[in-house]
Amino acid sequence: MSIGLLASTAVVLATALLVHVTMIFLTLAPANVLKTRDQALIDSYVQPEFGQDWKLFAPNPKQRNDAIGVRLRTTGAHRVQHVSGWVNLTDQDVTAIKGDPAPSHTSQNMLRIAWDNSEALHGPDNQPKGVRGVVAGAYLKRIVLQRVGHRWRGETITAVQIAGRYTMVPPPSWTGEETPDTTTYRVLPWWPVTGQDYKGL
Template identity: 80%
Template sequence: MSIGLLAAAAVVLAAAVLVHVAMIFLTLAPPNVLKVRDQALINSYVQPEFGQDWKLFAPNPKQRNDAIGVRLRSTGARGALHVSEWINLTDQDVTAIKGDPAPSHVHQNMLRIAWDNAEALRGPGDRPNGVRGMVADTYLKRVVLQRVGRRWRGERITGVQIAGRYTMVAPPSWTSEEKPDTTTYRVLPWRPVIDQDYKGL
């Protein structure tokens, strides 16, 4: 191979490295004229192979506190229906890991992921959207039933209602941001519970 071809290859390689470094830099840089103007081009180059986020070091920092709860409908011996108070499942998970030098987040993550998927895959009328939505909804119900069991205060559980509570994380004391004072809720419709729901639990 001639010196000319080697020099040309080196120039092309150097140009490719410069373009790559520039694209990664623009992805991570604060908003600026180039980034705003060429956002689509930058994204098409960076995603998905060179995506930059906190997952390299830790999960993406949460901007809000999410709590997932459930209330139960049970049937008594004479057919009387009873509805429980809301049970905060997220609070149970947090209590279970507090003070543990080697805590497991398996249950906490399982509940959170099941809720996120079921919530995202809902369509008109707050019903599961398509087959994936139905699978996600059923999975969420089974995760909850695994926690609460088959009976509530001695009565058979015949229905569940699952909800999420979202509270924005307060800003640090050294900033001028105002503390958010709103809490929002997402309450899903009641779902019947049958013996098939407990299969394999």
């Protein structure tokens, strides 16, 4: 291979690397003239292969604590129905990683993201917003059923009711701000459970 070809290849690779680093930098950088002017070009390069869901220069952590729970309707002997108490699935996830030197947040993140997606794709009346809302609700239900299993205390699960509890994260003591003391809830309607919901679990 000639020196000229090697030099040309090096220039092409260096240019490609420079373009890539510049595009990633611009997509993460705070708003500026260049980013505003060329936003469509930047997005067309970065999405979807190099998309980021974090901010390098201005991190935006969650400002509330979410807890997701479920209660179950079951059918026992002589077709008698029972309703369980609330089971705090988020608390189970937190308990599972406490004291673990290398904890995995996979289950916790899966549940939280499924809840967030379902919440965003359902209206205030808890009706799904189109097909994506139906799919998001079914996905959330399957994740919950994966956690609780096919039966609850020896009885067949026939329906689930999922709810979220939101508590604002208290501000740092040095800010002098009041600690919010409000806790809000979102309780979804009962969703029937069939054998199809367990398919593949």
